[in-house]
Amino acid sequence: MTADLGFGMTLVALVLAVYGGAAAGVGARTGRTALVESAQHAALGVFVLITACFALLTYAFLAFDFSVRYVATNTNLGTPFYYRIPGVWGALEGSIILWSWMLALYTVIVVLRHRATARDLYPWALATMLGILAFFLLVMTVAAPPFQRQTPVPPDGRGLNPLLEDTGMITHPVALYLGFTGCTVPFAFAMAALITGRVGDAWLTLTRRWAIVAWYFLSLGLLIGGWWSYHVLGWGGYWAWDPVENAAFMPWLTGTAFLHSVMIQERRRMLKLWNISLVILTFSLTLFGTFLTRSGVIASVHSFTQGAIGILFLSFLALVLLTALGLVAWRWEALRSQGDLDSVVSRESAFLLNNVLLVAAAFTVFFGTVFPLLSEAVRGVKVSVGAPFFNQVNVPLFLSLIFLMGVGPLIAWRRASLDNLARNFLWPVVLGVVAAAAAFVLGVRSLLAALSFAAAAFVLATIALDFGRATRARLRLGESLLPAMGGLVRRHNRRYGGLIVHLGILIIALGVTGSQAWSVQTEMTLRPGEAAELAGYRVRFDGLTAVEESNHFKVIGAFTVSNGRTLGVLRPAKKFYPQEQSPIAYVDYRLGLKEDIYLVLGDFARDGQQATVKLQVNRLVSWIWIGGAVLTLGALLAILPDRRAAA
Amino acid sequence: MNRGKKFVVGGAVIAGALAYMIYAGVTQSAVYFVTPGELRAAAVPGKSYRLGGMVVPGSLKWEPRTLDLSFTLSDGTATVPVRHKGTPPDLFGESRGAVVEGSWVADGYFRATLIMAKHSEEYKAPHDASVAGYQELIKTLRGESR
Numbered sequence: 001m002t003a004d005l006g007f008g009m010t011l012v013a014l015v016l017a018v019y020g021g022a023a024a025g026v027g028a029r030t031g032r033t034a035l036v037e038s039a040q041h042a043a044l045g046v047f048v049l050i051t052a053c054f055a056l057l058t059y060a061f062l063a064f065d066f067s068v069r070y071v072a073t074n075t076n077l078g079t080p081f082y083y084r085i086p087g088v089w090g091a092l093e094g095s096i097i098l099w100s101w102m103l104a105l106y107t108v109i110v111v112l113r114h115r116a117t118a119r120d121l122y123p124w125a126l127a128t129m130l131g132i133l134a135f136f137l138l139v140m141t142v143a144a145p146p147f148q149r150q151t152p153v154p155p156d157g158r159g160l161n162p163l164l165e166d167t168g169m170i171t172h173p174v175a176l177y178l179g180f181t182g183c184t185v186p187f188a189f190a191m192a193a194l195i196t197g198r199v200g201d202a203w204l205t206l207t208r209r210w211a212i213v214a215w216y217f218l219s220l221g222l223l224i225g226g227w228w229s230y231h232v233l234g235w236g237g238y239w240a241w242d243p244v245e246n247a248a249f250m251p252w253l254t255g256t257a258f259l260h261s262v263m264i265q266e267r268r269r270m271l272k273l274w275n276i277s278l279v280i281l282t283f284s285l286t287l288f289g290t291f292l293t294r295s296g297v298i299a300s301v302h303s304f305t306q307g308a309i310g311i312l313f314l315s316f317l318a319l320v321l322l323t324a325l326g327l328v329a330w331r332w333e334a335l336r337s338q339g340d341l342d343s344v345v346s347r348e349s350a351f352l353l354n355n356v357l358l359v360a361a362a363f364t365v366f367f368g369t370v371f372p373l374l375s376e377a378v379r380g381v382k383v384s385v386g387a388p389f390f391n392q393v394n395v396p397l398f399l400s401l402i403f404l405m406g407v408g409p410l411i412a413w414r415r416a417s418l419d420n421l422a423r424n425f426l427w428p429v430v431l432g433v434v435a436a437a438a439a440f441v442l443g444v445r446s447l448l449a450a451l452s453f454a455a456a457a458f459v460l461a462t463i464a465l466d467f468g469r470a471t472r473a474r475l476r477l478g479e480s481l482l483p484a485m486g487g488l489v490r491r492h493n494r495r496y497g498g499l500i501v502h503l504g505i506l507i508i509a510l511g512v513t514g515s516q517a518w519s520v521q522t523e524m525t526l527r528p529g530e531a532a533e534l535a536g537y538r539v540r541f542d543g544l545t546a547v548e549e550s551n552h553f554k555v556i557g558a559f560t561v562s563n564g565r566t567l568g569v570l571r572p573a574k575k576f577y578p579q580e581q582s583p584i585a586y587v588d589y590r591l592g593l594k595e596d597i598y599l600v601l602g603d604f605a606r607d608g609q610q611a612t613v614k615l616q617v618n619r620l621v622s623w624i625w626i627g628g629a630v631l632t633l634g635a636l637l638a639i640l641p642d643r644r645a646a647a
Numbered sequence: 648m649n650r651g652k653k654f655v656v657g658g659a660v661i662a663g664a665l666a667y668m669i670y671a672g673v674t675q676s677a678v679y680f681v682t683p684g685e686l687r688a689a690a691v692p693g694k695s696y697r698l699g700g701m702v703v704p705g706s707l708k709w710e711p712r713t714l715d716l717s718f719t720l721s722d723g724t725a726t727v728p729v730r731h732k733g734t735p736p737d738l739f740g741e742s743r744g745a746v747v748e749g750s751w752v753a754d755g756y757f758r759a760t761l762i763m764a765k766h767s768e769e770y771k772a773p774h775d776a777s778v779a780g781y782q783e784l785i786k787t788l789r790g791e792s793r
Binding site for chain 1: 665668669672675676677678697709711737740
């Protein structure tokens with residue numbers, strides 16, 4: 001019953017989306033507003049229907065309606081209430097519903113926000129969004145139907161993948177998908193711009209804030225994913241260059257490039273073609289990411305191994321790329337640049353270099369990810385490149401990008417004179433050199449770490465210089481300090497939002513550098529009362545206990561941690577799920593600003609007389625999460641409506 | 648040199664550097680996927696391999712005090728002895744698929760630096776055998792902990 005109702009609604013939504021897309025297109029072409037209005041109603045209808053589908057599936061999960069196959073496979077009676085919710089999107093079918101729902105939500109917001117203000121571009125953007133939505137609904141009906149009947153109805157379900165029983169898993173896909181689907185809006189307006197031939201600034205102005213929103217959610221999704229990996233997977237890391245991580249990272253890189261190159265087009269009317277291409281690329285990469293995740297072409301922890309859906313996504317990706325490139329070729333003349341670069345030493349150049357480096361990074365990530373496929377096709381041998389490849393190639397790129405983060409916001413437009421350079425960069429460069437020297441004196445012997453600190457000090461100094469100067473100018477006008485700073489930030493919210501995001505990225509980069517350079521680990525088998533020592537910590541094994549939870553059985557080790565004085569007891573565990581062949585590790589840790597102490601329980605003797613424990617002291621990792629919070633603050637500020645226009 | 652040329656030269660330098668970095672990165676960190684049979688046929692000591700196979704029943708030895716783990720991987724035609732220092736990962740066991748990364752040592756074994764147990768991505772309903780094992784485990788642990 002539930003299954004039939006859900007499937008019926010999906011089918012109606014698909015028909016409505018196809019109709020709406022066509023109506024919006026025809027309405028835009030013939031100028032018949034009635035058709036566009038009808039498409040709007042269709043979009044609203046699609047949104048309501050997908051919301052109903054989503055609610056129905058959630059209800060089926062909460063009520064343990066095992067007559068729906070997807071429910072029976074992804075939850076069971078023992079699953080606690082709050083983990084039944086992420087079960088809804090814990091596997092392929094549900095994740096497609098979540099994706100479609102968000103896409104429909106964005107579509108409705110686009111309708112509400114832009115139907116009156118962007119008369120030319122809006123109908124085509126609506127047509128594009130409904131077209132993409134129709135594709136996802138097609139996937140939901142044909143390739144990955146969440147609403148399939150299960151007969152006979154089983155008494156209990158199989159249960160959720162235990163790794164997903166975590167709050168990080170409730171939020172990580174939501175944030176990431178909001179980012180992925182958010183990239184559709186700029187893409188839709190870019191298509192509208194190409195179709196109407198209005199490739200000027202209108203579409204950019206309309207989509208700028210959308211791009212920041214999508215970029216922010218992508219960042220958040222990546223960060224929460226890192227946190228999940230760090231505290232659930234039990235290998236002590238937050239990023240593994242796994243194909244699926246890469247799939248989310250690539251659109252983030254090209255999206256970041258777009259957010260910067262937009263500014264050049266706004267200011268100098270250059271790079272129109274480049275901007276359009278970046279938007280097309282970013283959107284295509286989100287589709288490619290889904291293809292990678294869902295098709296199982298590349299083995300990964302995340303893949304769900306589904307054959308047909310891969311072909312469907314690949315075909316759609318090809319269709320999108322062909323259409324978009326065809327349109328670009330058609331509008332080639334209009335996309336030609338009106339401005340010209342004046343000098344190699346200018347803000348335009350700095351931004352251009354930033355873009356080239358970001359796209360280069362995206363390319364290397366892409367290359368490394370698909371390398372096994374390439375080598376098998378070309379040379380017939382299966383070869384993969386792992387984390388060393390990605391680190392080796394990307395570290396110099398990212399270091400240069402961080403350096404540019406200091407240069408870009410301050411250097412003069414058009415042509416930077418020597419005077420301008422000295423005025424803006426003398427002190428930051430001095431500070432950078434001082435930071436590197438200080439790091440050396442304090443015992444840092446890693447060139448990479450020293451360079452990172454130098455770059456960070458340099459960027460920090462430029463941000464402080466810029467903010468200090470602007471504040472001083474306001475103080476001279478008679479304002480007092482705090483209102484001056486507040487007013488500045490509020491009035492130039494995009495600029496200072498951006499600078500705060502830079503600060504966040506800087507903090508994240510320091511956390512990454514520190515954890516890569518200075519983390520240490522050891523592994524030992526201990527008898528009760530014995531202790532392992534690492535980096536000034538003493539970890540004593542006190543014994544094992546066992547507990548039965550609602551849906552699993554848990555063996556817990558108790559370890560007393562001390563560094564001269566007792567810090568507390570950490571309890572890493574192993575969880576045994578009946579539906580799993582093997583236990584799942586449950587890590588325990590003590591987070592700190594300087595370092596985290598992180599314990600993973602390995603093998604243990606059933607009589608409790610010995611246990612193997614992996615002990616890690618991970619340095620500066622907390623700064624990655626702190627940087628994420630700073631980044632959030634900056635992104636929120638940048639999303640706020642522009643005050644300057646109103647003031 | 649005029650401006651246009653400067654940008655062209657700059658672009659070429661960046662592209663060249665990137666191409667070199669990618670080339671160097673690939674040659675230095677390439678890992679070859681092989682089966683036990685392929686490794687036996689042509690093993691180059693020191694080269695990085697990712698070896699996939701099934702853990703031969705009865706071959707798994709785990710010495711908790713010294714953290715020495717050894718087992719044999721098989722693809723049905725050939726077998727390769729593997730040694731590793733560290734705890735066997737979750738999802739690892741005899742008669743299961745495993746992928747190990749490391750290199751061939753001239754003494755005649757594969758030294759693994761990393762062990763990846765092969766997930767079966769679909770989560771299966773519990774087999775009777777594993778249910779029994781699970782029940783037994785609960786019993787033992789309960790008995791011991793009380």
